[in-house]
Amino acid sequence: MGQEREQSREMNDIEEINKKAIKKWHYYALGDEPDEEGQNTIIDKEEEMYFRGDEPTEQEDEWHVELCTISPRGHLIPREIWRTLHIKYFVPLTRWGTGVMGRACEVFPHPDQWTFENSPGNKPLDQIGVNEIYRTLIARKREAPNCMKNWDRRLGIEIPWRAIGENLTRGLGTNRDTSSWFKNILHRALYLKGKGGQNTACSACHQENEDWIHLWKCPVWTPTWRVIIEDFNELLPPIQGIKRVRMSPEFIYLGLIDIEFTPHVLPIGLSLLHSILWKFMIIELYKLSQIEHYRINANEVARRALRRYTTRIRAKLRRAQIEHTRSTQQGYEHNNNLLNKKLHPVAQINADCTEIIWHPVVHRWLALAGAEEHDTIKPNFTPEW
Numbered sequence: 001m002g003q004e005r006e007q008s009r010e011m012n013d014i015e016e017i018n019k020k021a022i023k024k025w026h027y028y029a030l031g032d033e034p035d036e037e038g039q040n041t042i043i044d045k046e047e048e049m050y051f052r053g054d055e056p057t058e059q060e061d062e063w064h065v066e067l068c069t070i071s072p073r074g075h076l077i078p079r080e081i082w083r084t085l086h087i088k089y090f091v092p093l094t095r096w097g098t099g100v101m102g103r104a105c106e107v108f109p110h111p112d113q114w115t116f117e118n119s120p121g122n123k124p125l126d127q128i129g130v131n132e133i134y135r136t137l138i139a140r141k142r143e144a145p146n147c148m149k150n151w152d153r154r155l156g157i158e159i160p161w162r163a164i165g166e167n168l169t170r171g172l173g174t175n176r177d178t179s180s181w182f183k184n185i186l187h188r189a190l191y192l193k194g195k196g197g198q199n200t201a202c203s204a205c206h207q208e209n210e211d212w213i214h215l216w217k218c219p220v221w222t223p224t225w226r227v228i229i230e231d232f233n234e235l236l237p238p239i240q241g242i243k244r245v246r247m248s249p250e251f252i253y254l255g256l257i258d259i260e261f262t263p264h265v266l267p268i269g270l271s272l273l274h275s276i277l278w279k280f281m282i283i284e285l286y287k288l289s290q291i292e293h294y295r296i297n298a299n300e301v302a303r304r305a306l307r308r309y310t311t312r313i314r315a316k317l318r319r320a321q322i323e324h325t326r327s328t329q330q331g332y333e334h335n336n337n338l339l340n341k342k343l344h345p346v347a348q349i350n351a352d353c354t355e356i357i358w359h360p361v362v363h364r365w366l367a368l369a370g371a372e373e374h375d376t377i378k379p380n381f382t383p384e385w
């Protein structure tokens with residue numbers, strides 16, 4: 001009994017080995033010798049002459065080969081037609097599963113050399129199915145992206161990532177307002193010349209190495225940030241006598257406040273202004289990298305950002321007006337509670353949806369930037385917007 005079982009297992013093993021051996025047959029395409037320039041003419045996959053190498057003949061570098069046809073699904077089928085062939089005509093193939101991709105020198109990617117990151121077992125590319133792709137995506141979600149880890153490590157505080165995400169997804173802005181900050185700052189994708197530690201002067205101020213340690217306190221932008229911080233503090237009254245917004249990398253880069261207590265995100269309405277400011281700053285930094293002798297006008301950047309910001313909030317008023325009209329026509333109750341909650345403390349939309357009531361501090365900015373009229377404040381073209 002025992003011996004029989006042993007034998008049958010051996011048989012199975014042999015079968016297994018044979019199957020593998022069949023799979024491991026080496027298939028080739030028939031190739032010309034490269035022409036004088038070393039170039040091969042590219043041949044259509046269906047028009048190639050395929051064969052498999054069987055065993056060497058007695059002649060040096062000459063093999064017995066079996067010619068093959070290619071099935072409509074790309075599989076090679078031996079035809080039991082035999083030839084002998086010199087190995088200089090053997091062109092290696094890249095296989096995809098049991099099919100053929102093409103000549104190894106012409107196709108990409110090679111399935112054995114590429115796989116999906118985090119896919120279980122690091123299977124070759126041609127064996128990856130929906131299951132592996134799904135697991136790859138899940139793994140991505142589970143592990144914090146590098147940018148998050150980098151910010152956590154750099155700032156050494158508890159970063160409220162979820163709240164940052166909610167401000168983005170439920171915020172007042174569109175992708176066009178926030179994606180620039182999101183990609184370049186939050187994801188740290190902004191190209192900084194001195195990031196690698198080499199001493200490369202900041203292209204805006206020429207004073208310090210251009211990197212993340214410097215950018216938030218670059219003197220070209222600090223006057224703008226100072227005004228913003230001072231005014232944000234007026235909009236967000238102090239907690240226990242401590243100002244909530246500080247000149248710090250946490251605020252400048254990520255819009256975080258209350259660093260001394262538990263870090264919080266800005267209210268939605270102010271968070272939008274923070275992203276828009278970055279958007280226009282990033283545009284300037286990009287111009288600076290592209291145009292020789294370009295000079296940044298920080299004041300103009302702030303004015304442009306404020307005008308865009310006003311446009312966004314006015315769009316909310318128009319949306320509310322449409323809703324309001326529809327509600328009177330169809331006879332249901334409409335209110336601006338949800339919207340006003342998002343706009344707080346920047347502005348409020350009145351119950352009739354006829355106007356935006358700006359917080360006086362915000363109204364002053366907008367008047368200085370020429371985005372809103374004001375009884376006493378006129379647009380200011382000197383460094384205070």
Ligand SMILES: [Zn+2]
Nearest residue numbers: 202204205218
């Ligand atoms: Zn600088």
